[in-house]
Amino acid sequence: MRSTAPPAPPDTLDVRDLTVVYGRSVHALQDVSLQVPAGGIVALLGANGAGKSTLLRAVSGTLPMHGGAVAGGTIAFGDTPLTGRAPADVVAAGVVQVPEGRRVFSGLSVEDNLKAGRLGVRNRGRADARAAAEQIYALFPVLAERRRQAAGLLSGGEQQMLAMGRALMARPRLLLLDEPSLGLAPQITARIARIVRQIHEQGTGVLVVEQNAALALELADHACVLDVGRVRLEGPAAELSRSDEVRRLYLGEQPEDESAAVVATPRELARWAG
């Protein structure tokens, strides 16, 4: 059945029945299916340990670096199979990850960090690299101002921008973003969100993992909630942000009658009753 399924449309990420293990005993993902349509934004939500980073690692080919492996299912980008492929092959297929923790080369200049983003790119010349850099400087003017400065001197938000810029140097068709707002002040987070929207408007698809569910649901067209390695909920982001479960578990809202719900513990009630 699975092998005869039709290929995904061009530039669509198609994850089907994906199972991922770390070592012998940790089943981090179990039969997870998810699609990111060409140019769409999909948010991946879930509590700590739900499997969000694992899913991104499986797509970007970096699972083996973390001791993980795909134990079942398939990953494809359009008609290119990505299951178990090396990171460089995934980049060549047009899918590029911005790692969590905005890992930049702190001793290198901003400019050289951007150049490093071209390392996995095949068959495209210098003119294309220059054009990509100019587009990135237009998107992040602060990087242009600091192009000769060491990346380690940038603020946290600027380093996040540089990590995103470096990924964009490969001109991805799909960008994988792991926790872009982690540790950033709300104002900077809002700026990053605006840039993600711009990237999407320029035609690049985005799969974003985000602890900040409110931000993710505002950004995305579609969202998927993982719970202990399985898809618990999925649907249009606007619909999910209205769901009671999402509001309670991920947006930190209390049910309307919560204030009246628990006024005493059972033990207190028993004591008062005599």
Ligand SMILES: Nc1ncnc2c1ncn2[C@@H]1O[C@H](COP(=O)(O)OP(=O)(O)OP(=O)(O)O)[C@@H](O)[C@H]1O
């Ligand atoms: N390198 C690893 N080796 C062993 N187990 C791992 C490894 N990385 C993650 N896990 C386990 O896999 C499961 C999914 O973890 P993962 O990091 O993908 O979740 P997450 O949703 O991204 O969580 P967080 O928001 O905390 O990063 C967890 O049970 C985690 O302990």
